[in-house]
Amino acid sequence: MTSPSLLRDKILPIGTVVLAIIAIWYLAAVYLNAPFERDQAERAGTEISFSEILPRTMAQERPVLPAPHQVFTELWETTVEKKITSKRSLIYHSWITLSSTLLGFAMGTVLGVALAVGIVHFQTLDRSLMPWIITSQTIPILAIAPMIIVVLNAVGISGLLPKATISMYLSFFPIAVGMTKGLRSPEVMHLDLMRTYSASASQTFWKLRLPAAVPFLVTSMKVAISIALVGAIVGELPTGAVAGLGARLLAGSYYGQTVQIWSALLMAAALAGILVSLVDIIGARVNRRMGVKPA
Amino acid sequence: MNGPFLTAILFWLAAWAVNVWLARLKPKNPSVTRLINVIIPVLFGAALIALWEGVTRGFNVPSVLLPAPSMIWGRILSSAHILWADFQQTYLKAVIAGYVMGCGIGFITAILVDRSPFLRKGVIPVGNLVAALPIVGVAPIMVMWFGFDWQSKAAVVVVMTFFPMLVNTVAGLAATGSMERDLMRTYAATRWQTLFKLRLPAAMPFIFNALKINSTLALIGAIVAEFFGTPIVGMGFRISTEVGRMNVDMVWATIFVAALAGSLSYGLIALAERAVTFWHPSYRRRAGA
Amino acid sequence: MPETVISAQNLDLTFETNDGPVHALKDITLDIAEGEFVSLIGPSGCGKTTLLRVIADLEQPTGGTVSINGMTPEQARMARAYGYVFQQAALLPWRTIEDNIALPLEVMGLDSAARASRIKSNLELVNLAGFEKKFPWQLSGGMQQRASIARALAVEPDMLLMDEPFGALDEIVRDHLNEQLLKLWAKTKKTVVFVTHSIPEAVFLSTKIVVMSPRPGRIYDVIDCSALGTERPLDIRETPEFLHIAHQVREGLKAGHSYDD
Amino acid sequence: MPETVISAQNLDLTFETNDGPVHALKDITLDIAEGEFVSLIGPSGCGKTTLLRVIADLEQPTGGTVSINGMTPEQARMARAYGYVFQQAALLPWRTIEDNIALPLEVMGLDSAARASRIKSNLELVNLAGFEKKFPWQLSGGMQQRASIARALAVEPDMLLMDEPFGALDEIVRDHLNEQLLKLWAKTKKTVVFVTHSIPEAVFLSTKIVVMSPRPGRIYDVIDCSALGTERPLDIRETPEFLHIAHQVREGLKAGHSYDD
Amino acid sequence: ADKLTLQLKWVTQAQFAGYYVAKDKGMYEAAGLDIEIKPGGPDIAPPQVIAGGGADVIVDWMPSALASREKGVALVNIAQPFKSSGMMLTCRKETGIASPADFKGKTLGVWFFGNEYPFLSWMSQLGIPTEGGADGVEVLKQGFNVDPLIQKQADCVSTMTYNEYWQVIDAGLSADDLVTFKYEDEGVATLEDGLYVLESSLEDPEMVDKLARFVKASMEGWKWAEENPDEAAEIVLENDASGAQTEKHQKRMMGEIAKLTAGSDGTLDEADYQRTVDTLMKGGSDPVITKVPEGAWTSAVTDKMKAM
């Protein structure tokens, strides 16, 4: 038995993988950006050697794939070197996205768990609702998001809530599916045990179904929180895309600013990483509290 | 007051009552049970649609906001060929290819990563990141890399479906009981034998979770990705174009196709799940329970 | 004349399985009076557990009726008329031993002081004091089984349904618990239905022994043990009456068995 | 002189738990020769399972060494030197009974004809013929245990480690399986390490009985049973030699116990 | 102050400088108005927003507005700050395209979402089918940017003189490498950014008064912006919450926009309107609008404005 170590369990493995990705990224950048340089040279009627192309592929203004250092420079400039209240600060935009993500995730978790509870306990809901929950997820949200926004606006709801609603719409589903499975996962023997106590449905829920569902719930929440983030970003488009990471992405895309797109992308990914890790840490805590036998 | 609306509400209440009654029935005959299982959601849906029709008519909701179901149905019938072409482009090509690859890569990554704790500790957190790459940002990049046609949409679907599969497979592989693992140890089973004979079967409930979530996610992903550049066919293209043209009935007709396709594929996966994980306690209800 | 608490009439139970029906119980008719201690004994797979589960309303018979104190099994269950010890320990893995024992008490709405005292006394009874804070997987098989017995006893029900509760215990502990159970039974006049594989155990504990025969599970014989009286020290097991009854049971078991040797 | 196959020297094992360490094995020194049948007996929770698990390389001792045929337990495990019967049946719920028995055979790479014949003979041995296609949850507790025994026997290992294999079986089946096991042992000269709670069973089967005492688990006594010979009909159990050894074991058990009555 | 909500057609940029200037420089305030400007985006259909009650006035292109009108959203043009069209098709010279006749067999990037009408009308006037094939053109729904041209995924893409064209230039292609076809030059120009309201709001004289003040103040904003393009661009940048716009680009855009708004006092020129309608009606088998629109524009507001 060895005690956990930050260096061995986190920094080294993650660092290795990240380094590998960065290496691949550089190679891809050279490969993808080179044709443009050759083209330029061809139009200018000059020959260009590979050693000349190489540095240029890493310093283009609108690269097909910006080199990592370009993105990190941009990230540095837009996070550390800008005041966080500035509209050019990625932290400011991240915060806007984060707030609707968290609200949407919270609402989605509550809704998903509530639906799962209903489905597990009421046969009517199980049979009538589940097919329609599934159907609801196959409705492309981005398609009806503008209508949702318009309708919510019409009844006077604006600001954070419409975006959070879209984020909720996407994130409640994994929770509902996973939680339904989880709430149904207790051993038949344990359900029988509760029956012999003539435990009420709510007692069976709190004392048996819910604890048994925890591994499913934690896994679902990890998926849901990253989907919630995607939802919040998607939701920023039809809300006028005025601010937030989604707006940055859109603007970056609109103006062909690949470096800006990639830095917003990385920021979003980092945000998701943090959120998923948080859920993971909480999940591990709960597991330990619940006395799960370590593997 | 409001005629159509009231009628719809009444219909809805009546349908709900019938459903409650149906759900309470415990027929001895299994085929009757199966029939009831079909009737209930259908009735629920019918009630929902009636309510919708009633609301749109009763309150004269402008059709550019929300068309009545009858109008949508008319559109489905008159534009079936367009809907079919879109379905082929988006579903049969992008969604299926992306779904298979995304789930496959997520699964294989989980298996590979499972072999080495070092890799697991490194890859999973980075996998989290990939998952959260917002589709809004990824889609234009994929169009840039893979072109306008369905390949770029499939790539977006791969990115979206990869993580749920990875996370669920990893969680599932960890879900084996310690006694069963000891059992395989006593057989000096190889890693692969333990994997295939014990840990994968035990992980199936989790894996099916991911397959289900991904089946709807893939459809959303492909459709949204088409907002960012496509040839002029596809469900996402149709939706965004027709919204701009104020043909909202066509939008809903496309949504209907999406919902139908999504529900059917979900249903298929649920059937497969039942067949593969029949042993899971969630399917082992006693008759009386 | 004590009242009949459990009355089974022509019970029949068939399980539907993937490869055809399994006829688990056939035409079981059995009355158990208040304060009786009835043991079910029979070859492995003959339907003892199934019968106990039918009484506990955990399984629905496909034929016949059961009544418990004049109620249906379901009503009896809802009235928390019995405590049940499962063949497997069935401890919740996320609860410590004391919390596992607290589970039914929580369900019944006991306050924490009352729970604590019942947990303490019952853990002591099964000799598990000191293991309150352990999780089930940190206990040996026998210890888990004892924890599950303590859990059922903590409910202090009028009726106990016990499915091979002492199967995984060594002789000494088993003797000890047999005595404790008998004391408890004598003191509280509980009705006990007890599944066991041990003939001496059945004879030592019971007022009546039901011998079952397998596939489909029927009652082969009902043997009265009241001749042994209610005071039963451990050394009663060497008396001729005891050995005689034990022999009778063994013969019944053998007859019902498919082995001929 | 037969060779020593299992040799444990000064074994020590302490589990770390949420509320302090549990000292499960203390200073266990034990040699088991080839072809011996050794029973471990002792109060519930004394460390029998733990000792068996250490031998099987399922648990790492915190002190001392074990060697098996001169190999480390890990090497022995990798060489598939033993078959193990768990205290719980540990059947995989998604496999039918026959597929569960096939599992170790698949792992070993047997072809399907060889598998089928071994499955058939071992299912018959434990009297489960006809239940091939059932799933574990469709079997009674004792039937599950028998299936798990069949699974271990199907491996046909040189060494058998069995953890209370017959705990959930009725006397008749138990006797039958005891005889079968003895026959198999006599025929194949396997080395068997066998955990049981039944003193008669231990005496009947063993060449050597190891009596353990609890917390921390130590060896209290090692009782030789070779006096009973190798031919052991069931009625040997009434002979004075048998009863004498049984008495000796019982005394050892009692002494190691914390109950004083 | 009287409140009005204006829904823009696209994200905050110099294309809408007049409105931001009017708000920023207090012209709306002076007119007794409190204007909320809602930026648009790729998913925002202004006609839908106004139909849902999310805005009082919208900025839209006339083809889209007329088409919406046919679909039952009774949009009425109340003012037309943009006199000429900024739309064009930009092609790489190396593809050999020199005139519209060379389009056949080529791949063209087009904006959809209601912005495809001018293109479709043009193609049907040229008699080129848009379903691909050797005689037709392959149409791509182009995303938000000009990447398809730069990546050579399309032979031509749609650009605006004030925006996307410069992105092509910024991407490293020079004007010499490109061939452009302005809709204005091809005689298929349709009216762009106009101000539209729902017919019902015109029934209320008070509302008409409000709108008149709004248009007047907006036009003052536009004229100021035309005269002070750099400052106007600064104002736009300040109002851009995404912080993604660059000064260089917005200043250049403002310069180009000024060319389009030049000569408009807000009144819709009936001849321009007629030309737009004719272009749209000439759509061959699948015209954008099927019948001549009635009451799709009004001079009531601009008349009232001029009377102020």
Ligand SMILES: Nc1ncnc2c1ncn2[C@@H]1O[C@H](COP(=O)(O)OP(=O)(O)OP(=O)(O)O)[C@@H](O)[C@H]1O
């Ligand atoms: N859920 C089930 N589905 C199908 N068959 C079942 C089920 N439960 C039990 N059976 C069958 O019913 C018969 C009786 O089982 P039961 O568990 O009552 O036996 P038992 O007398 O308790 O045996 P043991 O002493 O081994 O525990 C067995 O043949 C078993 O295979």
Ligand SMILES: Nc1ncnc2c1ncn2[C@@H]1O[C@H](COP(=O)(O)OP(=O)(O)OP(=O)(O)O)[C@@H](O)[C@H]1O
């Ligand atoms: N994984 C574990 N973690 C902590 N403690 C454990 C663990 N496994 C066993 N123990 C403790 O070790 C001691 C010995 O357990 P073991 O299972 O070996 O007993 P046993 O002799 O097999 O008992 P039984 O006859 O009841 O099966 C017990 O006190 C138990 O609580």
Ligand SMILES: Cc1ncc(C[n+]2csc(CCO)c2C)c(N)n1
């Ligand atoms: C998805 C999408 N739809 C339409 C346009 C076109 N568009 C809307 S407003 C405007 C004015 C110029 O910027 C233009 C060209 C686009 N770019 N992307």
Ligand SMILES: [Mg+2]
């Ligand atoms: Mg049983």
Ligand SMILES: [Mg+2]
């Ligand atoms: Mg044990």
